[in-house]
Amino acid sequence: MLKSGVIRALGTMSGTSLDGVDAAVIETDGVDIAGFGPTDYRPYSTRERAVLRNALGRWQGDDVAEAALIVEDAHIALMAGFDGVDLAGFHGQTLAHDPGGRGTHQCGNGQRVADALGLPVVWDFRSADVAAGGQGAPLAPFYHFALARWMGADAPVVFLNLGGVGNLTWVDPRRPAPESIGALLAFDTGPANAPINDLMQARLGQSQDADGAVARRGAVHQSIVQAFLTDPYFTRPAPKSLDRDTFAGLGGMISSLSDADAAATLTAIPVAAVKAGIALxxxxxxxxxxxxxxxxxxxxxxxxxxxxxxxxxxxxxxGLDGDMLEAQAFGYLAVRSARGMPISAPAITGVNAPMTGGRLSGAL
Structure with missing residues (x-):
């Protein structure tokens, strides 16, 4: 049985940018943050990244065995280096996300991870929310609420995550709990780094535009930015969420631009999408x-x-670690899930009522 009070939870995250796996320990009772523990990172190799990229868009029942093995093995290797952990949260790798349609697919079997590590593991965090009519994303906002309290914020703040896809969380820390009405609003803002990374890989054989060096040399084509923003997604009220490749047509919009102008324009588009999101x-x-x-x-x-x-x-x-925030979030959510506490709410995912989620593998 999971002991009461504050425990040490190990959270992991492998994001849509496909760069690698983050792992971080957080000390929490599922409500407040008591402390932060060690962190580590395991990059995907070029071959592993290629396999994962090839599996994007595939669903349960499709042939993703090789991708699943890569995800599981990478996580197991990284997580095995942590000691004194009571519980782990394993997010897996999102391959496809279509709430209201085919559902959501996070590749990776948490039972195999639990068996390999000898730890109780919470995984498959999103499926229950989607099955109940929610978007299944974003899920970090409950953690953002705890962070705002930990920071001592006394007015609304926004946490903006710019990974492969962008998402923001508006937090009012004056509310009594994250599931309280008016405490949170969260949604995906639009594409973030994924289109830039795809451009760099396709044209220059690089995984990213390091330090924005290529974009800095280019000019933003505002006509493309404005044309992109005419998509009704950007004025649709929250909750709402995106798949990594929802805006796959963006590549065609910049195909005739030079490398530098394309990078600059793809850097400006996430910013314009965030500005539209703040207005909501x-x-x-x-x-x-x-x-x-x-x-x-x-x-x-x-x-x-x-x-x-x-x-x-x-x-x-x-005073936070921006590289590890999402990994910490899934450690925090693992504790809440194991204790039957809500991890999503109407203002975040659109689910009808606050609800818990996740599957638990391994003995508590």
Missing amino acids: CPSQPAQVFVTGGGRNNPVMMAMLAAQLPCSVAPVEAA
Whole structure:
């Protein structure tokens, strides 16, 4: 049985950017954050990344055995290096996401991970929410609420995650709990790093635009940015979520541009999408804290600072580790799941009522 009070949970995340696996320990009772533990990272090799990329868009029942093995083995190798852990959260790798349609597919068997590590593992975090009519994403907002409390915030703030896909969480830390009415609003803002990474891989054989170096040399084609923003998604009220390849047609919009202009334009588009997202929030936040790989792109960060109506800073400005926030989130959610606490709510995923989720493998 899971002991009461604060425990040490190991969370993992393999995001849509397909760069690798993050792992982080968090000390929590599922409500408050008591402390942060060690972290580690295991990159995917070029071959592994190619296999995972080839599996994108595939569903349960499709042949994803090789991709699943890569995801599971990478996680097991990384997680085995942590000691003194009571519980683990294994997110797996999202291959396809179509709430209201075929559902959601996070590749990777948590039972195999639990058996290999000898640890209780919570996994398949999104399926229950989708089955109940929710979007199944984003799920980090309950953790963002706890972070805002930990930071001592006394006014609404936004956590902006710029991974493969962008998502934001508007948090009012003055509310009593994350599932309280008016405590949270969260949704996917639009594409973030995934189109830039795809461009760099296809044209230059590079996994990313490091430090925004290519974009810095280019000019933003505002006509393309504005044309992209005419998609009704950007004015649709939350909750709403995206698949990594929802906007696959974006590649065609920049196909005739030079490498530099294409990179600059694909850097400006996520910023414009975030600006549209901030306009949908209940009130203007006091500050936007940026996490995910996008915060390491100085060109994207400068564009955000110029476009948003409030101060913008990486989450490190609040004493947090932006590389590990999502991994920590799934450690936190694993504790809540194991204790039967809500991990999603109507204002986040559109599910009808606050609900828990996830499957537990291994003995508590």
